[in-house]
Amino acid sequence: MIRVRTRSPEETKNLAAAMAELAQPGDLLLLVGDLGAGKTTFTQGFAAALGISEPVTSPTFTLAREYHGRLLLHHLDVFRLDQIAEVLDLGLPELLDSDGVILIEWGDAIRQALPNDYLEVALTFIEGQPSPPDERIVVLTPVGPRWQARADDFAAATGQWREGPPC
Ligand code: ADP
Numbered sequence: 001m002i003r004v005r006t007r008s009p010e011e012t013k014n015l016a017a018a019m020a021e022l023a024q025p026g027d028l029l030l031l032v033g034d035l036g037a038g039k040t041t042f043t044q045g046f047a048a049a050l051g052i053s054e055p056v057t058s059p060t061f062t063l064a065r066e067y068h069g070r071l072l073l074h075h076l077d078v079f080r081l082d083q084i085a086e087v088l089d090l091g092l093p094e095l096l097d098s099d100g101v102i103l104i105e106w107g108d109a110i111r112q113a114l115p116n117d118y119l120e121v122a123l124t125f126i127e128g129q130p131s132p133p134d135e136r137i138v139v140l141t142p143v144g145p146r147w148q149a150r151a152d153d154f155a156a157a158t159g160q161w162r163e164g165p166p167c
């Protein structure tokens, strides 16, 4: 588990870009955090680093969007309960079998339906900040062999934002 602090949306995008540099075909990332925590912002930085120039918007009403970059990026949002059912019915198994990278906002809501092999990116606000609150704590938890194999790379790539040693 790696705990970092970002101080602006740009820093969250830069952190996401560092993760994207380490991304491989078939990777799954679960983006966790309240509304406005920065899940879509993270995805935007991730996409930019894959060479995607299209604007990345929240897929809240479209369920899933696909972007073509160095890797194919699938961006999903399962915020609404009916979307969970749709994601499970339509396409999730195919997406998981594809060579693309999958980022799922509110991914913790469908954790049971996902392989036990993903990077969890949990974004949280910091209490008591002056408004607007521009700082976020981001906890990166590699779950399963794919991501644990890259743990040292993560530690190196996130050094500038890290709070304390990896644990
Ligand atoms: P979510 O997808 O989690 O609902 P968004 O990424 O859509 O959240 O929105 C996050 C909002 O918070 C954006 O308006 C963004 O500019 C702002 N923001 C401020 N500071 C940060 C930060 N450190 N990291 C990410 N977003 C931030």
Ligand code: MG
Residues within 6 Å of the ligand: 039, 040, 058, 105
């Ligand atoms: Mg969002």
